[in-house]
Amino acid sequence: MATFLAVPLKQTQEVELIKPMRSFIQNTFSQADPDDYNKALNEFSKLRNLMIAKSVDKHDSALEILYRYYDQVVAIENKLPIAENQIRVNFKWRDAFDKESLFSGKRILAIASGSYEKVCMLFNIAALQTQIAEVQNHDSDEGLKTSAKYFQSASGIFGHLKDVVLSHIQQDPTPDMNPDTLNALSALMVAQAQETIYRKCANDKMKDVMVAKVVHQCSELYADAMKLMQLSTLKELWPKEWIPTVVMKQAAFHAMAEFYQSCVCKEARSYGEQIARLQHANDLMAASSQRGGTTFNFRNEQGKIQRELQSAKKDNDFIYHDKVPDVKTLDPIGKAQIAKPSPLPTKEFSDKFQDLFSKLVPIPVYDALNAFENRKNTIISGEIGRLREASTLMNSVLASLNLPAAIEDVSGSNKVPQSVLDKAKQVQDQGGMQHLDKLINDLPELLCRNREILDDCIKQLDDEELSDKQLRDQFKERWSRTPSDKLTKPMKDECMKYKHILDTAIGADKVVQEKYASHKSAIALLSKPSAEIEKGIPSAGSSGGLQNNSAVQQLKKMMEEVATIKAEREVIETEIKDVTFDMSSKFFSAMASDGLIDEESLSVGELDRMYGPLREQVNDSIQRQEMLMGRVQNTNTEFCQAKASNQGAAQREQVLKDLAAGFDMYMELKSNLEEGTKFYNDLTPLLVKLQNKISDFCFARKTEKDELMSDLQKKIASQPTGPAPKAPSYQSPPANAPPPLHEQQPPQQSYGQPGAWGQQSPYPTSMSMPAMPSGFNAYNPYMQPYPGQQQPPYPGQQQPSYPGQQPYSGQQPMQYPGQQPYPGQQQPYPGQQQPQYQNPPYPQQPQWR
Incomplete structure (x- = not known):
């Protein structure tokens, strides 16, 4: 009968998967709702527990469960990375050839790594294949074919593991995962596969x-x-x-x-x-x-x-x-x-595989999409910034020339120019000065909230690293876990990035407040009713006769061009913001074909194609503005010369200039403050996610620290301190010295002598009987008595003469026939018969109870 060798399975235990994976989804995928993945997370956790329970079944159905779980582990590898600084789940696996149990075995390795889980699962798949092959009916063709298939598959898996195991496990593996072990197992399985083929050849004649x-x-x-x-x-x-x-x-x-x-x-x-x-x-x-x-x-x-x-x-x-x-x-x-050896399947092991997390994109694709969005946002902010900067420059030039208010105030009346009234209405409609005050007052609170969250993140990382360093210095090489500085570097870099962002925002807030202070009086006047505005503007005196001046007419046309440019820029800005396109398909294709994503080359080309025409529109608008501002300044010089013959308008013109500049500054400050408020509000959830991520990391590290400390304490407690030093000669007792008091033996009992044990009462009830010397029999006539002990007389060496027997000194004679009860015993136990002694065939020894 054919016999085959089957590889034992590695043993593991259940772990908590749902909570850390859900937390990662919540903290990493900003657009994903963690509640949408509760079912998938529960299914994944149940599948692993089922894998543990079913691994002992040497059947294809158990192998199918291992296939399904392994396929899921591979599928989430790029979506939900399990690592010490990502999703921290400690997978504990015991050496397959360890004779002890999972909890008391000596060869156990626990690593927070999805790659470690993957190679251990591959090992168990191959091991279970060998076990299924072993139990087949090798007298049938079908059984031999099945065994050959599984042995060849197991050989291929062990050979694959031999090549990749050291790159997947960043620590020394257990002996069963050593490359030499895996190489030997691969060779053994292919030999057994050849044996099954030989047996089929022999059976087939x-x-x-x-x-x-x-x-x-x-x-x-x-x-x-x-x-x-x-x-x-x-x-x-x-x-x-x-x-x-x-x-x-x-x-x-x-x-x-x-x-x-x-x-x-x-x-x-x-x-x-x-x-x-x-x-x-x-x-x-x-x-x-x-x-x-x-x-x-x-x-x-x-x-x-x-x-x-x-x-x-x-x-x-x-x-x-x-x-x-x-x-x-x-x-x-x-x-x-x-x-x-059979090669590993190019796709999934299981034909029934369904990705539980198909809605999540792989992390490389997600990172590429985020990088693309950052590039896109940089272009958007850059082009919009150019437009707004040009508009600000144009407004400042017009404000310095008091345009268009100057050309509206040529009738000689003291009425407020219509352009000023229009600007005042816009300011009042948008909340006026009170709105700016509220936005400015809210900024410090928002900043403080984000600063506190970020400071807490940095403190947690620093405390964890300090604790790890202290323990590493204390235990040296016995402190075997990964150093904190290697794990926390990405999180510290992220903290420093946000710190730089906040520092930049603080500087920008200061600039905003300075601008607000310099234009506060003009903004305050624009926020008042028109009657108060009119009172706040000085009288100009007579400026009549300039309504039909050619310079005034030209400036009016130029102000219409200015309005046109501003309207066009609003449209361009909207178009720049509204550009949308999906890069995920291109990134998926690149990852599938090359295994890597060259995000920069793909993103730059696509962004140039989409934003190239809009950039040209921005450049054209800025060029038209430069030409228009040159003509405005020249024409305004002619207008000022025409006004020079009129006296007393300088003060009024200065106030109108301040109002125009105040309006432009109000619109700029309102936009900046609203963007700043939105920025701080958007930053808060990002910092909270970072805080949760760091808190989870620090909690997992603390749990790992406690476990490692417990193991070290047990090892230290069980480790002998060494042999005791040799005692000095003067501490050694002399050869003839009596032993210490606690080592002295009690004196030998001399039965039948005065002072011997048992003299106080013939049957002591509370004192235990000392052990009799080996082989001693008080009634054996051939036994020599102890020194000083009286041998009981047996006339003629016949049966003992109980009635005339002499007792030990001080002891009452034992009366077997009609014996009286023990002291304190009134009558026999209920149902107990008194012993009826017959003549014994040889001397008897009393039994002590």
Whole structure:
């Protein structure tokens, strides 16, 4: 009967997956609602627990569950990265060949790494495949085919793990995950796959020459596995029956190869070679039996070889008389390797795989999309900033020239120019001075809130790093966890980024407040009713006669062009903000084809294509403004010369200029303050997410620290401090000195002598009986009495004369016939019969209770 070796499974335990993964989704994917993924998270956690429970079943259904969980782990690898500084979940796996339990085993490794979970799952998939292959019915073709398939698949998985395990586990792996171990397992599984193919060939009655090649290759594969398994670093790892089984099979299958080749020789009538090969096969089978010991299971094959050898010798001696050559001179048997390690599937293991987190994009794609959005926002803010800067410059030039109010105030009346009234109405409609005051007063509170959150984030990281450093300095190399500075660098960089943003915002807030202070009086006047505005503007005196001046008419046309440019810029700004396009498909395609995303080249090209025409419109608008401002300044010079003949308008004109500048500054400050308020409000949830992320990280590190501290404390407590020093000579007692008081033995009891034990009462009720010397019998006439002890008299060495027996000194005689009750005992126990003593055939010893 065929026997195969199956790899034991690695053992693990349940872990908390839902909470850390949900927290990561909430803190990382800003547009995702964590509640939408509750079902997926629960399914993923249940699948892992089911994987743990079903791994013990040696059935295809259990293997399917392992396939599904492994596929999910691979699917989330780029979406929900499990790592020490991402989703911190500690996966604890025990060495598959560790003889202890999961909780008391010596070879256990726990790492917060999705890659570690993935390679351990691959190991268990291969191990379960070998177990399923082992329990198949190897007397049937279907069972042999299934075993061959699973052994080849397991060999491929172990070979793959050998190449990738060290890159996936950043620590020293357990012995079962050592590359040498995995290489040996891969070789052993492919040898067993070749064995199943040989057995099918033998069952199918294939030609002897072909069977010989297949089984000879099987022997060679077992020889390779034997060499790898007997490495000094691995020899003690395997179960005790593994190496004897492998070396037994190597010799046995070599013997079977010689046997089948002898059949080929028989057909070719090479009887001498047939006998030589059968003799060699018999010797190899004897060696296999010796190597295998109790594991040897080739009795039938051995008997068949011996019978064929006897028959061949008999026929050759009586009939053929063919010379038997030396086995060393024989041609080597050919080899045919059919079994080979199966490569890992290019897609999923399970045909029923469904991505539980299909709505989430992989982190590389998500990062690329964020980088693209940052580039896009940079272009948007840059182009809009250019437009607004040009508009601000244009407004400041017009305000310095008191345009268009100057050309409206040429009638000689003291009425407020219409343009000023329009500006005042806009200011009042948008909240006036009170609105600006509220925005300015809210900024410090918003800033303080964000600053407190950021300071708490930095403090948590600093405290955690300080604690880790102190413990590392204390325990040195025994403090084996990853240093904090390696894990916290991305989070510290993020904190520094936000700190720089806040520092920049504080400087911008200060500039805003300075601008507000310089234009506060003009803004306050514009916020008042028109009657108060009119009172606040000085009288100009007579300026009549300039309504029909050519310079005034030209300036009016130019002010219409200014209005047109401003309207166009509003449209351009809206178009720049409204540009939308989806880059996810391009990033997905790049990741699928190259494995990496060259975000910069893809983003820059697409942004140039979309924003190129809008940039040209911005450049054209700025150029038109420069030309228009030049003409305005020249024409305004002519207008000022025409006004020079009129006296007393300078003060009024200055106030109108201040009102125009105040209006422009109001609009600018309102926009800046609203953007600043929005900025601080948008920054708060980002900082809260960062705070939650850091809090989760620090909590996980604290839990890990407590566990490691507990392990170290146990090791320190159980570690011996060393042998005690040799005592000085003066502390050694003399040879004839009496032993210490606590070491003195109680004096020997001298039964029957004064002062001996038991004198106070013949049957003490509260004192225990001391142990009698070994072999002592007080009523044995052949036993010599102890010194000073009276031997009870037995006349004629017959039965003891109880009535006349002398008691020990000070002891009442024992009265067996009609014995009185013990002191304090009134009557026998209910239902108890008094013992009726017969004449004993030999002296009896009383039994002590």
